[in-house]
Amino acid sequence: MGKGEATRERILEIAEAAVLAKGFGATSIDEVIAEAGLTKSGFFYHFRDKNALAREMLRRYVETNDRLFEEIFQRGRELSDDPLQSFLISLKLLAEVMADLPNGHPGCLIASICYQERLFDREVRDLTAQSVRAWNAHFRAILDGIAAVYPPREPIDLDDLAEMISCVVDGAIIMSKTLNDPKRLERQILLFRSCVKLVFAPPPSS
Numbered sequence: 001m002g003k004g005e006a007t008r009e010r011i012l013e014i015a016e017a018a019v020l021a022k023g024f025g026a027t028s029i030d031e032v033i034a035e036a037g038l039t040k041s042g043f044f045y046h047f048r049d050k051n052a053l054a055r056e057m058l059r060r061y062v063e064t065n066d067r068l069f070e071e072i073f074q075r076g077r078e079l080s081d082d083p084l085q086s087f088l089i090s091l092k093l094l095a096e097v098m099a100d101l102p103n104g105h106p107g108c109l110i111a112s113i114c115y116q117e118r119l120f121d122r123e124v125r126d127l128t129a130q131s132v133r134a135w136n137a138h139f140r141a142i143l144d145g146i147a148a149v150y151p152p153r154e155p156i157d158l159d160d161l162a163e164m165i166s167c168v169v170d171g172a173i174i175m176s177k178t179l180n181d182p183k184r185l186e187r188q189i190l191l192f193r194s195c196v197k198l199v200f201a202p203p204p205s206s
Contacts (some may be wrong), residue, residue: 004146006055008046011036011075016057020107024054051121052112058124061109062131069135072097084200091193099186107177108170112161145188150200161199168192 016025029050030102033043047053076090110128117125139162147158172188175181 004046007036007038007042010058011043011046011053012057015053016061016109019110019112020109021059021071023112025051025119029053051124053119054124055127058109058113058127058131058191060095060128062127065131066134068097069094069138083142084150084196087142087146088193088197091189091196095186095189095193096190108173111170111173115187132166138165139165150202152199153201153203154199156199161196165192165197 003093006147011032015027015032018032018035029040029043032053033040036043047056073090074095075093076088078085079089080086110131113120113124113128118127136159140158143158143162152158168188168191169185172185175188
């Protein structure tokens, strides 16, 4: 990584930490510049305004999350050819990854942007929506594969179930931070895992 790329990455790291800690509106360009040890011209060489910073922060965050989730769910597929067992393994691995974070999950950048969407231009808002839709579609495809082998035991909308995992994770992040209980995120993911088992697992043979 060249010096310019390293500086750009440093700016993004500082800005993301500040936004997750106190929101985008309360994060100023001046404080990011001061923390990074830059001049204003040095900052604006990389980002022409706050929306440009938000776009790149969001792209970086989404790419990192996508890579993490894909590695976890790929590992689940490697450990089992059965679609249900593969998904259950992946959820257990996801819970373990969240449990291993030393101070709990730092927060969701997409949620932070949604809470203050009036501060952002359409491109930033569209990027957040695209990311959410992409993961909803990803989980829906997994659930379709499960349902083809294990028909749901109760009438259920698979789109709603696919969306539920993001709702569970983001909701648990908020609750764990509010109640100062980092382990709550792990427990909620495992509870979602149990719900998936109840929906799809065949009844025990009598």
